[in-house]
Amino acid sequence: MTAPLSNAAFDVFANLLKTRSGLVIGQDKVYLLETRLASILKREGLADLNALADKLRHLGAEAIARDVVEAMTTNESFFFRDDKPFQHFKTQALPRLLAARAPGVPIRIWSAASSSGQEAYSLAMILAEARTVIGDRKIEIIGTDLAREQVARARTGVYSQFEVQRGLPVQFLMRYFKKEEGGWRISDQLRAMVQFREWNLLGDLRPLGKFDIVFCRNVLIYFDQPTKAKVLEATAALMPEDGLLYLGGAETVLGITAKFAPLAGERGVYGLATSAAHGPRVTAGVA
Amino acid sequence: MARTCLVVDDSRVVRKVARRILETHGYAVVEAADGQEALNACRAAMPDCVLLDWNMPVMDGITFLRNLRQEFGPENPCVVFCTTENDMDHIEQAITSGAQEYIMKPFDEEILIGKLAQVGLL
Ligand SMILES: C[S@@+](CC[C@H](N)C(=O)[O-])C[C@H]1O[C@@H](n2cnc3c(N)ncnc32)[C@H](O)[C@@H]1O
Numbered sequence: 001m002t003a004p005l006s007n008a009a010f011d012v013f014a015n016l017l018k019t020r021s022g023l024v025i026g027q028d029k030v031y032l033l034e035t036r037l038a039s040i041l042k043r044e045g046l047a048d049l050n051a052l053a054d055k056l057r058h059l060g061a062e063a064i065a066r067d068v069v070e071a072m073t074t075n076e077s078f079f080f081r082d083d084k085p086f087q088h089f090k091t092q093a094l095p096r097l098l099a100a101r102a103p104g105v106p107i108r109i110w111s112a113a114s115s116s117g118q119e120a121y122s123l124a125m126i127l128a129e130a131r132t133v134i135g136d137r138k139i140e141i142i143g144t145d146l147a148r149e150q151v152a153r154a155r156t157g158v159y160s161q162f163e164v165q166r167g168l169p170v171q172f173l174m175r176y177f178k179k180e181e182g183g184w185r186i187s188d189q190l191r192a193m194v195q196f197r198e199w200n201l202l203g204d205l206r207p208l209g210k211f212d213i214v215f216c217r218n219v220l221i222y223f224d225q226p227t228k229a230k231v232l233e234a235t236a237a238l239m240p241e242d243g244l245l246y247l248g249g250a251e252t253v254l255g256i257t258a259k260f261a262p263l264a265g266e267r268g269v270y271g272l273a274t275s276a277a278h279g280p281r282v283t284a285g286v287a
Numbered sequence: 288m289a290r291t292c293l294v295v296d297d298s299r300v301v302r303k304v305a306r307r308i309l310e311t312h313g314y315a316v317v318e319a320a321d322g323q324e325a326l327n328a329c330r331a332a333m334p335d336c337v338l339l340d341w342n343m344p345v346m347d348g349i350t351f352l353r354n355l356r357q358e359f360g361p362e363n364p365c366v367v368f369c370t371t372e373n374d375m376d377h378i379e380q381a382i383t384s385g386a387q388e389y390i391m392k393p394f395d396e397e398i399l400i401g402k403l404a405q406v407g408l409l
Pocket of ligand 1: 020021022023073074075076077078081112113114115116119144145146147150199200201202216217218219248
């Protein structure tokens with residue numbers, strides 16, 4: 001039998017996760033440590049989490065620390081998750097951006113916690129469907145995630161039968177996927193529209209460049225308030241005055257930062273507060 | 288009035304599973320064990336939606352679908368295939384023959400309900 005997790009060992013994990021990824025875990029989440037770190041224990045030949053915590057206390061445990069942080073991420077994602085934000089992007093944000101930007105200026109879209117890539121590829125499918133109105137305008141989609149395994153999966157773009165049935169209309173499956181041995185592979189056309197990079201939201205975001213549209217969904221929920229505020233404010237700094245931010249269903253900016261304000265009549269869509277003060281923008285088009 | 292779904296599958300177990308999920312989401316469910324029974328059921332009372340297996344005795348799913356569309360037009364009822372056939376050829380055949388959606392078995396509540404939502408039936 002393994003010894004129960006000591007308080008000191010729990011603190012090692014809690015501190016590591018909090019500083020490295022922003023993940024906040026309470027004592028009630030010990031079972032999560034146990035299930036998600038089991039394979040690392042096995043690989044390292046360690047008896048239990050106390051032994052792993054010991055190892056993490058020592059210098060030179062960098063590689064393991066990183067594995068622990070990544071193993072503790074929740075990577076669930078699916079195509080067109082919640083549908084609404086994607087509808088809003090397609091029918092409101094995209095037409096307005098196309099009208100507002102000079103043809104030579106690229107439009108940039110960020111999937112800020114892209115996990116296995118479904119969010120970024122959903123956006124790519126919307127763009128592919130809108131080819132005729134977009135013409136040869138340059139639109140970039142950047143997906144970033146802290147977890148290397150997820151970034152690699154997203155780049156490969158192969159999904160299980162289960163994954164391609166969550167949120168993905170069959171017409172899009174027919175148009176943009178090919179079946180192969182290990183699952184369903186997304187087309188090269190879509191893969192070429194998206195670039196995936198390893199990136200930590202707690203780090204400096206400025207090298208990523210400016211983004212007109214930011215999907216930052218289902219990741220802030222894991223952070224505490226100050227971390228949420230920090231990430232949102234750093235994100236705001238990457239956006240032009242008419243940029244739009246999309247959050248997940250359980251996330252909000254309210255009570256966290258004054259940099260963003262909800263769009264009138266929309267759930268989960270936010271504009272920069274400075275410009276939101278000038279009235280509803282998305283529906284205004286190019287007045 | 289509750290939406291109706293005709294569940295067409297030669298497996299009683301599958302029909303039962305589908306029925307349970309659909310009823311939880313407010314559907315009234317009718318069952319058929321093959322395509323011919325399903326066609327008769329549609330002639331008697333047109334459902335809002337048909338959940339359709341492919342391989343069945345007497346009349347298979349794709350033959351049922353073609354007959355259904357020929358007799359009742361291209362739109363209604365909404366047909367969602369639900370089959371172990373999971374290659375692109377079958378999917379394309381189903382859609383070009385007039386199915387609105389396609390589920391590859393095994394399915395669960397999330398997939399079934401998600402697909403019905405996609406075709407606007409939830
Ligand atoms: C639940 S997924 C969300 C995926 C997608 N945005 C969606 O809504 O379906 C959360 C992702 O956030 C990533 N993540 C967590 N903390 C992060 C951080 N500090 N920096 C970058 N990515 C992080 C995790 O690796 C995980 O893949």
